């Protein structure tokens with residue numbers, strides 16, 4: 001969807017003509033007679049501000065239905081509730097740490113088994129499928145090593161075994177990638193990230209490809225109740241108005257930052273799907289509209305937790321914080337932060353080294369971001385030289 005369509009898919013208020021969507025801060029709605037209402041009866045079931053957000057997100061992703069939740073994890077949780085005890089999931093190994101925690105410590109206890117594989121190789125997905133596989137769960141690109149999986153190829157495999165393909169599209173955003181067009185059944189987003197875009201809210205979104213799945217998700221959303229409140233729906237809608245603008249600038253900045261890091265002596269490897277040397281560059285280019293996202297991760301030649309801590313505590317514009325996708329640049333140390341819930345040996349196996357640092361490029365002037373990184377590399381070099389003397 002282009003910027004014009006996105007902006008004009010957000011309706012003005014039919015009641016008053018207000019150009020921005022009103023915040024319907026209400027828990028309930030007056031009924032003319034029992035069961036006779038104007039489409040809204042109780043705010044857990046539906047709310048007019050939330051409905052606008054849900055409809056807009058469904059359009060953004062080219063899906064049938066949209067559903068807004070209190071957080072990205074609540075959105076993931078709602079999709080997992082489609083499963084029953086005994087069912088299995090095939091999931092990408094480099095999965096977001098919070099999703100891993102939910103899968104392992106909540107759903108495995110309830111009898112759902114998860115097989116983690118490197119989904120960038122389609123054969124690994126085929127090999128991991130059993131007769132009990134009901135969901136294939138991928139993130140593309142992944143958090144934080146930016147692995148890219150072939151969504152169209154995996155969707156064919158999912159269909160052939162009657163499993164649902166779920167794509168966590170948080171890192172690509174609906175601007176770069178629309179997984180339903182590539183054959184996915186369900187998309188989830190941490191709306192906290194690019195869609196909200198200002199690091200001022202937490203939100204989760206689900207988009208379904210079919211009426212049948214929409215009905216199931218609507219039921220789960222109402223039955224479990226983890227909905228997004230009207231004020232946060234308003235902020236998310238406002239974020240969507242500038243999503244195209246922000247995301248493209250963030251992609252541009254990340255491209256410059258990735259190339260800078262790629263030629264730096266102190267860096268051992270750079271993960272950014274826009275680099276031609278990236279293992280999955282070709283498929284990323286094909287399925288992501290030539291946009292590679294605003295996240296770059298890299299590890300240091302001195303591959304230690306201490307070296308990473310030295311780096312992340314000295315930047316000026318890249319603020320040390322969890323999360324990503326906002327207008328202000330952020331950085332984090334996954335081994336101790338976002339992915340701390342993953343045991344070290346599993347973390348290392350999925351490529352998250354001890355010194356791995358994740359950058360989320362904001363919309364600042366890119367020269368300032370580069371000079372921030374340059375200054376920190378120089379500082380560390382000077383400190384090291386002083387220690388040797």
Ligand SMILES: Cc1ncc(COP(=O)(O)O)c(C=O)c1O
Nearest residue numbers: 071072073096143170190192203
């Ligand atoms: C890829 C991905 N999916 C889901 C989530 C969870 O979203 P939330 O933090 O909004 O619950 C995150 C959070 O970092 C994420 O990075």
